[in-house]
Amino acid sequence: VQARRTACKYTLYKGTEDRESTRRLELMSELRSAIDQNELLLYCQPKVSIRSGEICGAEALVRWQHPQHGMIATGEFIALAEHAGLIMPLTRWVLEAAFRQSYAWYEKGIKRPLSVNLSAQDLRDPRLIDRISGLFATWALPPELVQFELTESALMEDPAGALETLDRLKELGVELFIDDFGIGYSSLSYLQKLPVDSLKIDHSFVTSMLTNSGSAVIVHSTVELGHNLGLGVVAEGVESEALWNRLQELGCDTAQGHFVGRPIPTAQFDDWEAQSPWSHPTPGGGAALH
Ligand code: C2E
Numbered sequence: 001v002q003a004r005r006t007a008c009k010y011t012l013y014k015g016t017e018d019r020e021s022t023r024r025l026e027l028m029s030e031l032r033s034a035i036d037q038n039e040l041l042l043y044c045q046p047k048v049s050i051r052s053g054e055i056c057g058a059e060a061l062v063r064w065q066h067p068q069h070g071m072i073a074t075g076e077f078i079a080l081a082e083h084a085g086l087i088m089p090l091t092r093w094v095l096e097a098a099f100r101q102s103y104a105w106y107e108k109g110i111k112r113p114l115s116v117n118l119s120a121q122d123l124r125d126p127r128l129i130d131r132i133s134g135l136f137a138t139w140a141l142p143p144e145l146v147q148f149e150l151t152e153s154a155l156m157e158d159p160a161g162a163l164e165t166l167d168r169l170k171e172l173g174v175e176l177f178i179d180d181f182g183i184g185y186s187s188l189s190y191l192q193k194l195p196v197d198s199l200k201i202d203h204s205f206v207t208s209m210l211t212n213s214g215s216a217v218i219v220h221s222t223v224e225l226g227h228n229l230g231l232g233v234v235a236e237g238v239e240s241e242a243l244w245n246r247l248q249e250l251g252c253d254t255a256q257g258h259f260v261g262r263p264i265p266t267a268q269f270d271d272w273e274a275q276s277p278w279s280h281p282t283p284g285g286g287a288a289l290h
């Protein structure tokens with residue numbers, strides 16, 4: 001009986017595995033044409049200054065609207081793209097879309113920095129810097145309007161190479177964020193060498209900071225570490241007013257998360273903003289809340 005159970009479990013397991021990997025293979029081969037056929041969409045999520053309660057930037061987040069499967073989870077297809085060597089065409093698409101949006105704001109007189117996520121593979125792309133500086137030239141945008149986010153884990157795949165690319169990005173005059181900070185394995189001495197402007201505390205620590213004392217200590221210490229190194233600190237995953245209030249007490253600079261605003265299609269951002277409490281901040285910032 002035991003043997004039969006094991007065999008049965010194995011078959012079941014293998015069945016789902018196969019379906020999963022077939023789906024992944026299919027998606028991988030479809031991703032390339034998705035990039036060319038404009039099945040990708042650019043969403044933006046607002047970032048709000050905790051001090052002033054004002055929108056102080058946005059993050060560009062890519063979405064894949066698959067004609068049959070609907071919206072594919074971003075984490076899933078970014079991982080696929082990394083696997084399939086498709087990050088570079090994906091990043092090229094995101095950069096084009098982000099510069100177009102950034103220019104649209106700039107033209108309206110809205111000086112709102114938009115940050116773009118880069119992967120480990122982008123950091124190894126020898127043409128990345130030329131492509132980015134070419135886009136700044138084409139759109140005649142000041143360098144402070146497009147920023148870049150790099151995860152701590154991506155940096156650690158090749159710490160020395162990443163440092164070089166970051167130095168070259170800084171020469172363009174752009175601002176850099178370390179994303180998902182706290183879940184990677186960078187040492188403090190490496191961190192201190194990085195030419196970055198801000199840390200983004202990973203959402204896993206932020207969302208649990210009111211119920212988990214370990215997370216609370218990590219958030220508190222990261223705010224202090226960032227500030228002591230002269231860096232700005234952004235909290236991701238700010239899902240409630242209680243979290244906002246706690247982060248305000250801790251002196252965290254910027255909040256991003258569902259409480260502030262969900263990612264929305266770029267074309268809807270201005271309408272969202274017009275009716276958002278964050279576009280009419282009251283003194284004290286937190287008081288602008290719903
Ligand atoms: P990320 O850069 O850390 O982006 C933040 C993620 O947290 C986004 O997931 C966002 O939708 C989600 N989020 C926003 N507010 C909240 C909240 O209040 N609570 C929680 N739990 N989550 C929240 P998304 O859009 O699914 O993207 C996942 C990851 O995929 C991103 O994490 C980023 O690493 C990567 N990614 C997204 N767009 C791009 C891109 O254009 N290029 C590259 N290379 N990576 C991208």
Ligand code: MG
Pocket residue numbers: 059117149179
């Ligand atoms: Mg990010």
Ligand code: MG
Pocket residue numbers: 179180200202203236
């Ligand atoms: Mg992040």
Ligand code: MG
Pocket residue numbers: 180202203236
């Ligand atoms: Mg994250």
